Amino acid sequence: NAGVTQTPKFRVLKTGQSMTLLCAQDMNHEYMYWYRQDPGMGLRLIHYSVGEGTTAKGEVPDGYNVSRLKKQNFLLGLESAAPSQTSVYFCASSRGGAVDEQFFGPGTRLTVL
């Protein structure tokens, strides 16, 4: 039982490049979330999904897209990376929504030059 896994762990991009971050969970959770963590700003919700095939915007969605084609996977895409997107990205999942425990992955550290 791996819990929540994220790929890759580290990545360096040049401005304008694109990439996809993959999140996978093996707990059969309905809800999945993407957060970014920046110094002094805590965790901010980018996008979330309440089930396979659904996505919704969080607090800071601009510049990101997501897809949830399979229940166990939640992809975060950056179409044209900008230095402001340098951050640590965390994926999380939960069984039944905000009042259930959110289980977090180990994070992806992204640097955009």
Added chain:
Amino acid sequence: QQQVKQSPQSLIVQKGGIPIINCAYENTAFDYFPWYQQFPGKGPALLIAIRPDVSEKKEGRFTISFNKSAKQFSLHIMDSQPGDSATYFCAASTGTYKYIFGTGTRLKVLA
């Protein structure tokens, strides 16, 4: 109104001390208040959580105190240990699938 304000930003205590981390909110619709603990290089993990119908909750050495009228809640760590050194985040939710996190408190417990 959606913010959760957390203080202090950082905290250093001696082993055995009782660090206290405070959070304040404005939105009275919040009805679930978890605390997450994050070690360096790891994702956050749920530590303890409280609903507003109780004023205190204890789990081991960790206690949440909740003051509904003041719209404040705090985390107390009894008999703190060097292994408690981590970043702590408070959060709040209205049950709409989303947490609003505080900005985090970096705690260091000296041996």
